[in-house]
Amino acid sequence: MTESERVPAERKRRRPTSSGVVLSADLIVDAARDLIDSQGAQAFTVRKLGAALGADPSAVYRYFRNTEDLLLALADRLIGESMAGFGPSGDWGADLRELGLRAYRSALRHPQIAAFSTIRVTGRPHEQRVVDTGVGLLLGAGFDEATAVRHYHALVDTALGHAALDAGVLRLAPAQRAADEQAWQDRYGSLPADEYPNLHRVREQLPLMAASAVERALDLLVAAMRREAVDRGAAESGATEREAADRVAGEGAERAG
Amino acid sequence: MTESERVPAERKRRRPTSSGVVLSADLIVDAARDLIDSQGAQAFTVRKLGAALGADPSAVYRYFRNTEDLLLALADRLIGESMAGFGPSGDWGADLRELGLRAYRSALRHPQIAAFSTIRVTGRPHEQRVVDTGVGLLLGAGFDEATAVRHYHALVDTALGHAALDAGVLRLAPAQRAADEQAWQDRYGSLPADEYPNLHRVREQLPLMAASAVERALDLLVAAMRREAVDRGAAESGATEREAADRVAGEGAERAG
DNA sequence: AGCTTGTGTCAACGGTGTTGACGTAACCTG
DNA sequence: CAGGTTACGTCAACACCGTTGACACAAGCT
Structure with a gap:
């Protein structure tokens, strides 16, 4: 799932963020969806996403090339959910x-x-x-x-x-x-x-x-x-x-x- | 046309900008459309619009409440054109x-x-x-x-x-x-x-x-x-x-x- | 001529996405 | 168990963005 990470290889060095969360592409997509669902569409921001994750916003770019890449991954997840x-x-x-x-x-x-x-x-x-x-x-x-x-x-x-x-x-x-x-x-x-x-x-x-x-x-x-x-x-x-x-x-x- | 100006009354004191252009709602809509057509959609920016007009970007807000208001006026014009x-x-x-x-x-x-x-x-x-x-x-x-x-x-x-x-x-x-x-x-x-x-x-x-x-x-x-x-x-x-x-x-x- | 005021300009605020440098901790090797 | 690599989280900074409030000035009215 969510294949187009910036670094497609599997991750090994999973360092927790300063707040203790261990990031992953899936976790980021989850947070993005929750953010959009709860706060509304225009509330979606890389910076707010970082805050919601308890991580620095720029950490997202270790997993996705840019915000659009992230939104595409989210879109695909929704497709899957809708067909369940x-x-x-x-x-x-x-x-x-x-x-x-x-x-x-x-x-x-x-x-x-x-x-x-x-x-x-x-x-x-x-x-x-x-x-x-x-x-x-x-x-x-x-x-x-x-x-x-x-x-x-x-x-x-x-x-x-x-x-x-x-x-x-x-x-x-x-x-x-x-x-x-x-x-x-x-x-x-x-x-x-x-x-x-x-x-x-x-x-x-x-x-x-x-x-x-x-x-x-x-x-x-x-x-x-x-x-x-x-x-x-x-x-x-x-x-x-x-x-x-x-x-x-x-x-x-x-x-x- | 273009009804939803910030100040709906007709304008009387038409002061030219520093570059000599006399602004109007229609002129701004024109410039916005030209900008989108030529430069592409994501090139549309209030600041760039101001530059294209030869005026300070904030002058736009004398004619439209915000950018969405401006784009609605533009949309209205397009409907008419399409059915000609x-x-x-x-x-x-x-x-x-x-x-x-x-x-x-x-x-x-x-x-x-x-x-x-x-x-x-x-x-x-x-x-x-x-x-x-x-x-x-x-x-x-x-x-x-x-x-x-x-x-x-x-x-x-x-x-x-x-x-x-x-x-x-x-x-x-x-x-x-x-x-x-x-x-x-x-x-x-x-x-x-x-x-x-x-x-x-x-x-x-x-x-x-x-x-x-x-x-x-x-x-x-x-x-x-x-x-x-x-x-x-x-x-x-x-x-x-x-x-x-x-x-x-x-x-x-x-x-x- | 003087006053009012509409309007263009300026500077600033608080946001935005994105990037490059940096340090550190997690893994691999030995 | 020690040391080296390096992936990854963090930080600071850049270049933008929309929008606003203060300000200056000239257009138009009296």
Whole structure:
């Protein structure tokens, strides 16, 4: 885990800090996550991290090249956590939806990280595991390699994109969020029917926009993929489909351990 | 435009700076955009902005409360620019796709701005115009009010979400981007077939993931909406039941507060 | 002409990430 | 059990950052 330390070799000389803590890459990642969770996103600082660890801030640089490197390691850990306990149900469409939702939720749980690091391909083990699973679901559904990759990409990026979007709302201070919402209602609440006829017509439905659209977007994506799979299945014979699905299911069970 | 100045009143005493430039909110927004466009996102700094303007950095605070206020004003301008020249073609699906793509492109054109400003509802005229147009397209396609709002929301948020995602890549310096891509290929290029069977199988298609998935996602969304519209048209009487079910299902996904 | 005051400038504060030098303690060798 | 290497924690410093309060001055009004 957390492979990209500054010095990739295993550590032997584990000297405790002045406060007695024995540092490690994992411990630092833990502290970073706790800091972000408890203090809020903008409270994350190398100096505060050092204080939370009971160590000099610069000690972090013995383990990570820079803060971004550290945040990437944190992002990968979150990916792993979000997928804990996930196992294919047999319905590839529902599984893909679940996969996207899990990515969304975990990204959203840590707004700062979501807005900053879901944008990067971490390329780390947890991420690779998820990609393998997701692509496997689509291959099992009968899509060819290129289409499976493209559809997986569209689905996951959509989930993460919504997360990045919604994370921004969470990053706002509560007071400002309330003010924003009020301003929104003020502006959209009373619309001139002649100038904005469509907005006027749907004015009673506009509060629907306050909720995240991620589930709806995922539903639509999966629906489109399902339809496409059915069309493909009608054209060819669906014999291969069941075999591949079995392969995916077996792999998911193995991952849990 | 640019409404949220520190002092909303119109300015009268326009004293030139030491370098002879006469400041204004618009001029500052212009300079900020030029700076971001030319120097890159992370080059944006109040101090550098001051230098680019030929003024003391603190002069900016006579026009905007803080940097975020300034960037919001900039975001507002971009919304207007992105929709310039848009006109419905008659194919509502294609128009919706175009609407989403325009939102995506304009957000992406200024990565730094996209990363944080797509999260805010500006509630200003430009935005209202876009919402009215998009909802109108869906109403014209035969969707009821609630569905039109929800589908518009899903489409636009997906486009903006992808923009926020892809903007992160653009925010990286070119050298780092290349290094990232190389690292990505190294990690995903040679994966053990036994551990990652699906990734191994699609390994030749993985470069497809380097490109943005926004068009593919929009295509899938529009395809799903088209299919739904056809179904609704075919069985007009059964619409009410499905609608009620939708409303119940949609209530679970509120943004966390 | 004189007064008010808006506005540009200056200096400063308290932060930030990051680095290079340094000492010391932990491990390896003998 | 002694000595040497050196990894790693610490310290001080650098170059930035956003933001603010005091100040000077010129624009505009009376």
